[in-house]
Amino acid sequence: MNKSPRYNNANMFWSTGVPPATEKAGETPALHWKPREGDRSMVSANARSARELIPPKNGSVPGGYQISTVDLYKSYRKGAVEVPVLCGLTLGVRQGEFLAVVGQSGSGKSTLLHLLGTLDAPDRGQIHYDGRRIDKLPAAARDHLRNRQFGMIFQFYHLLPELTTLENVLAPLMISHGVLSYLRHRGEHRARAEALLATVGLGHRLKHRPRELSGGEMQRAAIARALIAQPDLLLADEPTGNLDQHTGQEIIKILRTLNRQQNLTIVMVTHDRAIADQADRMVRLANGRIEARDER
Amino acid sequence: MYKLLLCWRYLRTRYIALASIVSVMLGVAVMIIVNSVMQGFTSEMQNRIHGIISDVVFEAKSLDGFPNAEWHEERIRQVVGDQIAGMTPIVSVPAMLYYQWRNTTMACQVQLVGIDEKTQSQVSDFSRYLQHAANRQAASFKLRDGGYDVRDHQAGPEAPERVQMQDAGWPHRRKMAELNAWQARMDAARRPAASSPAPPAVARSPLSQKSSAPAGKLGAGGSAPAPQVDPFAGHPVAAGSKAGSDFDPAKEQYTGVVLGIAMVSCRSSDGQEWFRALPGDDVTLATATVAQPPKLTSDKFTIVDLYESKMSEYDANFVFMPIGKLQELRCMYNPTTGVRNVNAIAIKVKPGVNIDEVRDKLQKAFDPDGYFYSVSTWRDKQGPLLAAVRMETAILNILLFLIIAVAGFGILAIFYMIVVEKTRDIGILKSLGASRSGVMGIFLSYGLSLGLVGSGVGLAAGLLFVRYINQIAKLLGWITGRPVFDPKIYYFYKIPAVVVPTTVAWIVAGALCIAVAASILPARRAAKLHPVEALRYE
Numbered sequence: 001m002n003k004s005p006r007y008n009n010a011n012m013f014w015s016t017g018v019p020p021a022t023e024k025a026g027e028t029p030a031l032h033w034k035p036r037e038g039d040r041s042m043v044s045a046n047a048r049s050a051r052e053l054i055p056p057k058n059g060s061v062p063g064g065y066q067i068s069t070v071d072l073y074k075s076y077r078k079g080a081v082e083v084p085v086l087c088g089l090t091l092g093v094r095q096g097e098f099l100a101v102v103g104q105s106g107s108g109k110s111t112l113l114h115l116l117g118t119l120d121a122p123d124r125g126q127i128h129y130d131g132r133r134i135d136k137l138p139a140a141a142r143d144h145l146r147n148r149q150f151g152m153i154f155q156f157y158h159l160l161p162e163l164t165t166l167e168n169v170l171a172p173l174m175i176s177h178g179v180l181s182y183l184r185h186r187g188e189h190r191a192r193a194e195a196l197l198a199t200v201g202l203g204h205r206l207k208h209r210p211r212e213l214s215g216g217e218m219q220r221a222a223i224a225r226a227l228i229a230q231p232d233l234l235l236a237d238e239p240t241g242n243l244d245q246h247t248g249q250e251i252i253k254i255l256r257t258l259n260r261q262q263n264l265t266i267v268m269v270t271h272d273r274a275i276a277d278q279a280d281r282m283v284r285l286a287n288g289r290i291e292a293r294d295e296r
Numbered sequence: 297m298y299k300l301l302l303c304w305r306y307l308r309t310r311y312i313a314l315a316s317i318v319s320v321m322l323g324v325a326v327m328i329i330v331n332s333v334m335q336g337f338t339s340e341m342q343n344r345i346h347g348i349i350s351d352v353v354f355e356a357k358s359l360d361g362f363p364n365a366e367w368h369e370e371r372i373r374q375v376v377g378d379q380i381a382g383m384t385p386i387v388s389v390p391a392m393l394y395y396q397w398r399n400t401t402m403a404c405q406v407q408l409v410g411i412d413e414k415t416q417s418q419v420s421d422f423s424r425y426l427q428h429a430a431n432r433q434a435a436s437f438k439l440r441d442g443g444y445d446v447r448d449h450q451a452g453p454e455a456p457e458r459v460q461m462q463d464a465g466w467p468h469r470r471k472m473a474e475l476n477a478w479q480a481r482m483d484a485a486r487r488p489a490a491s492s493p494a495p496p497a498v499a500r501s502p503l504s505q506k507s508s509a510p511a512g513k514l515g516a517g518g519s520a521p522a523p524q525v526d527p528f529a530g531h532p533v534a535a536g537s538k539a540g541s542d543f544d545p546a547k548e549q550y551t552g553v554v555l556g557i558a559m560v561s562c563r564s565s566d567g568q569e570w571f572r573a574l575p576g577d578d579v580t581l582a583t584a585t586v587a588q589p590p591k592l593t594s595d596k597f598t599i600v601d602l603y604e605s606k607m608s609e610y611d612a613n614f615v616f617m618p619i620g621k622l623q624e625l626r627c628m629y630n631p632t633t634g635v636r637n638v639n640a641i642a643i644k645v646k647p648g649v650n651i652d653e654v655r656d657k658l659q660k661a662f663d664p665d666g667y668f669y670s671v672s673t674w675r676d677k678q679g680p681l682l683a684a685v686r687m688e689t690a691i692l693n694i695l696l697f698l699i700i701a702v703a704g705f706g707i708l709a710i711f712y713m714i715v716v717e718k719t720r721d722i723g724i725l726k727s728l729g730a731s732r733s734g735v736m737g738i739f740l741s742y743g744l745s746l747g748l749v750g751s752g753v754g755l756a757a758g759l760l761f762v763r764y765i766n767q768i769a770k771l772l773g774w775i776t777g778r779p780v781f782d783p784k785i786y787y788f789y790k791i792p793a794v795v796v797p798t799t800v801a802w803i804v805a806g807a808l809c810i811a812v813a814a815s816i817l818p819a820r821r822a823a824k825l826h827p828v829e830a831l832r833y834e
Contacts, residue, residue, distance in 0.1 A: 114831075117727065119726070119831070139731065139732060146727060147730075148729070152728075154727075154831065158723075160721050160724060162305035163301070171298055171725075172728045172729060175297075175729050182297040225728070
């Protein structure tokens, strides 16, 4: 998918705080690591070409993580009470890795995913993606990131009820393209969406509305939607949480295949141990931190 | 793209939004209807005023007028000759009109207008409003031998017949003369038989009795005993030029006058018109001479036609008569030179000429200080009326626009509901990378499309309503049992309606603006929604 230079301009805002590249794969990044002062201002001052700022596609920072968090803090207010959710969470995910995050309800799994997906901003700490800090990006750059680089799947599928399956899958492309450019490429977009729906086994449900689909079908449609923009990272929030075991397994199978065949990085949040076992790696979240690691 | 698609889908699936569409529609339709009807009335009225007054009126300030209209016309031609299409002299003076109806002498205050029937039609639509087809071709002050319109020629076929007009003209006059003669014979036969003659009859001098006899035959109703009702019996002028025993009302007429139709007619609620006097009946007109001190002067005239401009102000006030006769009646001439006075010269300009410019030029050329002459356009003459109508229209428009504003609040409320209902979808869109402005755009274009649909349907409904307004008025009248458009009150049988495209465009544009403005607040709220909270919303 071609990314127009217009959107690349958004990258100008990205900070270049690179997480330590010295660390070994799979190890926790050092908690004391801090980005160099003035990194952000350097970018704008040096006025590097937009080309240099584009994150390398499908290629991770050598020796580093594709997406990583450093010392994340996040709390929500419930009335007058401040409820801490994440307390100094540090985590790194490599390119092509299938990571499962498990934990009790309220352990902060979904919050972590929202922070990774730039839907929310942490109170403290940093998030890096492809070597660039993304937690303090301006809104336009975050929108761009979500649209082009991240795919998201939710427990409740979150399909738009007014649109057909095909239109739901096409929605990210409709968002990234203007009316004219979308209409110009409509044929190829459609073809790609139909192909994607066929690969997730929904080739016969193109014109159906979400309410006419079963839970498994909706989740497959959501996966197709998440993949349409050819993202580098898939964030899945309890993708099987609302499905029976059999359907859940099918969904996991799809994710697994995507991970294997396309080297797609997947971060999946789940509370189901059986589902999590199928990931490459599993971390357990408790009290707002990583409590246990299972490298396998 | 997603904005358009979603907004289209919302439009088709959110039936609650229909409520705001309907309110916008009603507002737009009502505004179009009211504006068209107001415009219809205004232009109808303007046409009539314009048609009656002519373009520019050059008049003397004094009621005595100015002498030698020909010289003035020549002067006017010298000043603005290339812009003038026609001119006619006019004598205009307040007067009293008397006529007999049943047993009574009806009197009303009129504006007596002396016109030159040959040149009058060059400057105004005077002849167009007459009731006899031949008079409309060429106005004449001779009584016609029947053939007056039984149906209002300016109205459509739905206008009710004016039954009485069937024998207007000479047939009516002959019938009345016969009736009066019979009445006179009856009176004469009864008088010697009366045991004790009434004192007034005894007191009456032979001369006055003789001269009053024909005057007594004026009565339209015919049953009135002659002597008591002639108020001018003793007046030398009132005897009239043709007064005398040799005047035969069945074969001769007095000088012709054209009466405004509203003076002698009334209309019942079913549109039927009744006339108290018809062409062929005699009337008496009294006015003042120009001499100082003014003397009362009066004469008898025969109605030769009725004048119906459908401007009640004119139809109830104007009596037209030949200018020469009026000049004689008022002694508006110099006895030694024979030069006559006129009050005004009505000027018709060529098409496309700026009448204000003509007015200013004339005023400057004749009398810059405005001591003796005043020059005014037809708009100046009816300035207050036209201004009042304009103001009424403006106020109505403001009030009606408030209706659309209310519709705007409806949109606001409904949109807030829809935004709350769509909170999750907004979160989804944001998680897919939709920007704030994009989400805002969905709701703004939703508001715009509601406005478009509402004003589109309203436009169609309004135009259809205006097109069939008379049928609708009739239907409403039939349902409610009382006429919506009472022809008793208005001179039109139909509701006049003129659709002005620019006004319609303004109304639609205003409705669209309000619809978009009302959706700004909910759209901002949608744009500000935090994606995580929106997604958590279940």
